[in-house]
Amino acid sequence: MALIRTKPDSQSYTFPGFGSDRFPNFMLRGAGDLDNWHLKTYEGRHEGYVALKKALKMDPASVTAEVKTSSLRGRGGAGFPTGLKWTFMPKDTDEKKHVRYVVCNADEGEPGTFKDRAIMEYNPHQLIEGMIIAGWAMQCRQGFIYVRGEFKWLIDKLDAAIQEARDAGYLGKNILGTGWDFDLLTYRGAGAYICGEETALLNSLEGRRGEPRVKPPFPATRGAYGQPTTVNNVETLAAVPVILRIGGAEYAKIGTPNNAGTRIFGISGHTKRPGLYELPMGTPMDFLVNELAGGCSTGKKIKAIIPGGCSAPMLDEKDFDCPMDFDAMKARGTMAGSGGVIVMDEDVCIVEATLRLTRFYAHESCGQCTPCREGCNWLEMILHRIEHGEGRREDLDLIASLTPRINLRTLCPLGDAACGPIDSALQKFRHEFEYHIEHKRCYVKGQALTVATPAH
Amino acid sequence: MNHPLPPETSERPLAPGQRLAHAARTSLSESCVQEIQALATKYPDKLAATLPALYLAQADMGFAGLEAMREVARVLEIPEGHVFGVATFYTMFHQKPVGKYHLQVCTNLCCALRGGAQLFEKLRQRLAVQPGEVTADGMWSIEEVECLGSCGTGPCLQVNHEVYDEFIDDAKLDAVIEACRQGHVPEWGK
Ligand SMILES: Cc1cc2nc3c(=O)[nH]c(=O)nc-3n(C[C@H](O)[C@H](O)[C@H](O)COP(=O)(O)O)c2cc1C
Ligand code: SF4
Ligand code: FES
Numbered sequence: 001m002a003l004i005r006t007k008p009d010s011q012s013y014t015f016p017g018f019g020s021d022r023f024p025n026f027m028l029r030g031a032g033d034l035d036n037w038h039l040k041t042y043e044g045r046h047e048g049y050v051a052l053k054k055a056l057k058m059d060p061a062s063v064t065a066e067v068k069t070s071s072l073r074g075r076g077g078a079g080f081p082t083g084l085k086w087t088f089m090p091k092d093t094d095e096k097k098h099v100r101y102v103v104c105n106a107d108e109g110e111p112g113t114f115k116d117r118a119i120m121e122y123n124p125h126q127l128i129e130g131m132i133i134a135g136w137a138m139q140c141r142q143g144f145i146y147v148r149g150e151f152k153w154l155i156d157k158l159d160a161a162i163q164e165a166r167d168a169g170y171l172g173k174n175i176l177g178t179g180w181d182f183d184l185l186t187y188r189g190a191g192a193y194i195c196g197e198e199t200a201l202l203n204s205l206e207g208r209r210g211e212p213r214v215k216p217p218f219p220a221t222r223g224a225y226g227q228p229t230t231v232n233n234v235e236t237l238a239a240v241p242v243i244l245r246i247g248g249a250e251y252a253k254i255g256t257p258n259n260a261g262t263r264i265f266g267i268s269g270h271t272k273r274p275g276l277y278e279l280p281m282g283t284p285m286d287f288l289v290n291e292l293a294g295g296c297s298t299g300k301k302i303k304a305i306i307p308g309g310c311s312a313p314m315l316d317e318k319d320f321d322c323p324m325d326f327d328a329m330k331a332r333g334t335m336a337g338s339g340g341v342i343v344m345d346e347d348v349c350i351v352e353a354t355l356r357l358t359r360f361y362a363h364e365s366c367g368q369c370t371p372c373r374e375g376c377n378w379l380e381m382i383l384h385r386i387e388h389g390e391g392r393r394e395d396l397d398l399i400a401s402l403t404p405r406i407n408l409r410t411l412c413p414l415g416d417a418a419c420g421p422i423d424s425a426l427q428k429f430r431h432e433f434e435y436h437i438e439h440k441r442c443y444v445k446g447q448a449l450t451v452a453t454p455a456h
Numbered sequence: 457m458n459h460p461l462p463p464e465t466s467e468r469p470l471a472p473g474q475r476l477a478h479a480a481r482t483s484l485s486e487s488c489v490q491e492i493q494a495l496a497t498k499y500p501d502k503l504a505a506t507l508p509a510l511y512l513a514q515a516d517m518g519f520a521g522l523e524a525m526r527e528v529a530r531v532l533e534i535p536e537g538h539v540f541g542v543a544t545f546y547t548m549f550h551q552k553p554v555g556k557y558h559l560q561v562c563t564n565l566c567c568a569l570r571g572g573a574q575l576f577e578k579l580r581q582r583l584a585v586q587p588g589e590v591t592a593d594g595m596w597s598i599e600e601v602e603c604l605g606s607c608g609t610g611p612c613l614q615v616n617h618e619v620y621d622e623f624i625d626d627a628k629l630d631a632v633i634e635a636c637r638q639g640h641v642p643e644w645g646k
Binding site: 009010011108109110111112113114116117142148149150151152153185187188189190191192193204205206207208209210224225266267268269270274275276306310340342344348353356357360363364366447448449450451452 | 498499500501503504505506507508510511538541542545546547548549563564565566568569570571573574576577600601602603604605606607608609610614617618619622623
């Protein structure tokens, strides 16, 4: 058997009260325990494959209806209603029977996000069960799990778990006597953030460069290998067995209206107890930051928080109480994104933090469309000179005139994502940029956030 | 995407193929060829085998240079241009040799807030190697990488394709380097 991780990781997965009715534990059962991934543990301790047996007794359309009732929204970033997405898949007619695919997006590249990794590490069978149920609901015969290349050990683990499921008759031919065949394949990416974008992912899955496709056609019409395809995030698919088990209506009661269920929030940066915390949607952000994660690790005041992975515009003090769900975050001008909360204390130089993020986007731009390819590089250059004491007085206006020419004018949302941090930083911490330009040095005295001579 | 490099000299710039390092041999080992052939039927389309085949070729030859790309194209019977395009798109295919221990440090924001940039500088000084180079004894190479999905446990370090080392401080860094020196970590490509 392939090499399975033996080195435990050392972050928080739990807190007092986790697993109670107020804070149900759906997604992180057994997290932290390296032996938890086996099929026998999943079946024995975590009600594994109960939902699948239930789903296979229902007709596919009612399974989708159940997911719709739950009002589950995609956990990959955009928050699109999952049940609705599944209904976009074409129906078979007498003349045409479609080959369809369900694809799991396990590319997890958004800085600040590290939740999908924990699901695959500790509960791979929950993801597999979710994919089989999704496969049944959309009548697919094949599913793919696209995993980022750096997670090699997780791919080995998924392969082992898939084999366990196959041996138990949950995958393969004639699943549990229904006459329906379904199987899963893992696919290893090779280091490109853009492959998290669903159409870039499909290109990569076909063995091509990970360049996003022009939409329409949407993946539900022409996806992987030209066939109708649905792409969902790991956490979205792993929530599906929970919904089938407890019922869509019950799931919808958790969280806030239109933002049902629990979600794994990852907290990183200047925090005392970094880690993953599963909370009902709509939990206030300061509860997570102060109560659960223990507040700022440096003992200083928190200056800014990025609430949903690095593409989400940053928030300052007055918005730290924001409920963490898709709608509330949107109302405050940011986004819930991938649920990665990044905490920055008052010594962080916002200019340098923004430079680091912009360098990331410039590096990861696939280069297909001009506003993103050229614009991100320009933004990086301008921020670089501001950070290094060569900023010009007109630079801030230059940035302000650049971002609207990138935002919403690109082929995929990476261009918009690049503008989020920089626009919000300029809006909320403009004085730091001005100070930098005027005094040719940092407004604060935190440690450096960038390498002196970067390789790229 | 990396922006096109300015020409190295005022003379005619090198064509992309000429910039690439050369491998010691021009063909893949017999076992690697067979593994790649087996891949061709694993996916709905043989083009889909390009990425996995490049991984195998890279492990076989040490890096995914011109020879490795040509071989993948030959064995899978797909256009060379396609393979070149793919191999140069993804950062995990290396067009020149790396050390026996290729150390990758995440310096993206969450890790930087906890000392990722300083970790990279420390590594650069301790091993006396610049990014993109390999030490004279062929042991070490270092690379600054983007988010590794270990943001809560940063700063983090990945050696070759192994499980990450997390929460790296001075003592842990010593331990990782020592483990490599002692041969407790599989070498690149093994
Ligand atoms: C640049 C970019 C990167 C993305 N990266 C990821 C990712 O790493 N993981 C993910 O699940 N979704 C990612 N997405 C979102 C996907 O495009 C897609 O919306 C998602 O996989 C849909 O799944 P969901 O409906 O379950 O959320 C990314 C989007 C963009 C534009
Ligand atoms: S926005 Fe950027 S990443 Fe997206 S397609 Fe255009 S160039 Fe590529
Ligand atoms: S930012 Fe370093 S692992 Fe995510």
